[in-house]
Amino acid sequence: MTNAIEIRGLVKKYPGFQLGPLDLAVPRGAIYGLIGPNGAGKTTAIDLIFGMGRNDAGTIHVLGLDHRADEVALKRRAAYVSPDLNFTVWGKVGKAIRFVRGFYPGWDDAYCAELMKSFHLSDTDKIATLSFGAKTKLSLLLALSRRPEVLILDEPTTGLDAVSKQEVFGELLKAVEDGERTVLISSHGLSDIERFADHVGMIKNGKLLLEGRTDEVVDRFRMAEFFTENGTEFQNRDGLIVLKRNENRWHALLDQNSDAHNWLQTRGAKEINLTRLTLEDLFVALAKDEEAK
């Protein structure tokens, strides 16, 4: 499978923050969830794809196109959605559509009308008076109607109620059902990502902590609960992150791809009980460990 988005050694430095070096590969046709806390660098990475700021090092390729050398060609085939996109100055929804439509010869009017219906938007709606969620839907409508090959969404579910989230993800799934389109979605709504994304990348403090297929990533880790009898101390090591200790009772994150399980047994851990984690639990544990470092 070829990659729709390939980021290699990406670095962007700000005073007090550095993104990267970041390597990220989004397979073609995938829904890739980029998750991380506020200030992790998700928006910075996405901004750099669209030329909003210049990277200090590294390369970005989308559909094989270099983000700087092939800027215009890339933007014809990739679309960006975010609640931060401001179309208020256009006054009404219809005018914003006319404006954006002018940039894309392949604009799909029938699909646009269909999306208007499913998002409950109308040409005559004043953008300034739309709710926050409706503005996000407008942004998504403007992106989907151009039938992009790559869709990049930055926190699209922020401010959306449960029903609106379903509508947004429903349209996203429809858009990628042919397997040709790729979606990169950044969010801290981890339950949504776990449900909809088939690939996931975790970012914290500008660094990618983990990347892979969502089911494989979630399957790889377990919450290990165990006891000790003789006051043995456990520290973090490869494949093991100690999360909590209550006298002789321990909780730790265990990587099943490592030899951490055997190591615990040889060190005298008793009654090791492994339980499945949610993506959110996993993310919190990894983020705490990164914080401690």
Add this chain to the structure above:
Amino acid sequence: MKRIILDYFKRWWLVLSAIFIAYFIFQAFSVRENNSQPSGGSVAIVRTVTNTVHNTFIFQAIMWLGFLLIWEMQRGVPRVLTSLPMTPKQIGRAWWLAAAAFPAITLGVLGVLAIQFFSNEKNIPFLMKNYLADWSAIALYLGAMFGAQTFGTPGMTGTLSGKTRTILSTLLIVIVLFGFIFNQLEAPTLAKLILFFFTSVILSVLGWFRAEQMVLQCASFRLVAQSSGKKSAQHKTPKGFGGLPYLIQRTIIQTTLISLAIIAWMTLVMLFFSVSNGQNHVQTITMTVNGGLTPCFFFVLLFSIVPMVFQLRALRTFPIPSSTLATTLVFLPILSIAAFGVIVITLAVSLAGQAVILQTINSFFVMGAKAAIMVVVIVWRGMNAVTYLLAFLLMVADSFISLGVTLVYHLGSNTPEHPWWIALTIFLLCVGMSLILTRRLLTQSSSAYRVRTMPANAWSMARR
């Protein structure tokens, strides 16, 4: 209340300090000039300097002082403050004190201090009497402007009464502003003075009592907006071109209509004044065009650049080369100014003869150059307090350059017209520099795309 006032000063300290310092220096200079006995050609040059500094800096600075609160509201401050443990009445009255009373008192104290320190104890009663009249006009303007703002509506509502109210409240602000301008431009008759005085006093007092309503209205804007009923989805395939040509067409039409409305309003007011002063209509129109072009061009500049900057993030995600985007950003205000200039020349020449042509062309080049520089500043800084200060300095910069030219080459004479080729050269240089810097900022800096103040929280472009 104390915290609200301090917070206001903390955010605007740079602008306020600059205005207060300049005001004090100017008053000191005026006092010394009034008490000295110059002879020969130096009288004319001192008067030229005093008038230029007053008209291009001091007067305009005080004029913009009345607008600081509007910018506070554009930044969405009421919504933030109403969530704090304070009543809207306390917030509103704190603003009345911070935006009207304290600046007026400070300016008054600075003027009195200037008289005390620089008069050498000569003619103090005379100077005080003159100063009191000038200061009263400033204090009443600040109070009246606040009062007028309390009648403002945060957005154009769909109903007829809502639209009427929005238009009337905007008109009230314009009347206060132009009342202040014309009060400065010429000595008013006793009747006009009394009218100005009483209107301003009433508005100032109303401002104190209506401050609470102003805060509530501005803070609840979004809630009101969201309460509009849900309509069924309607979509028609757009006809005509879209993309950048549509953006350019729409911006030019909007800015031209707004500017024509402003200049028509100014012409009407000037005609009203000219009837009582016995001027003919040619003099009046020439005066209006000469005096009104710069503020109109400035409005065109704001109305064409600011909407572009608010949607810069979206624009950057479209398939537009960065050089094309930079060129659009730089040339859009220039084209808007040019379109407006052409209409003004066409109308004014047919009414007042060819005397206005040179003035208009020179104004166009100067404002075009300023627009080009402003684009760089706004893309670089966003819409923050420093941007407003830089915009103001930029607006008055050419007057100071003219003053310098006058002092060096034409001692004692009036400020000369710029030869058109000087203005053209400056224009071309500024445009060239702006194109390079804007493109660089668009591609190199990420700060240009950080989310800025939403204009929808106050009187803004969202209304259009």
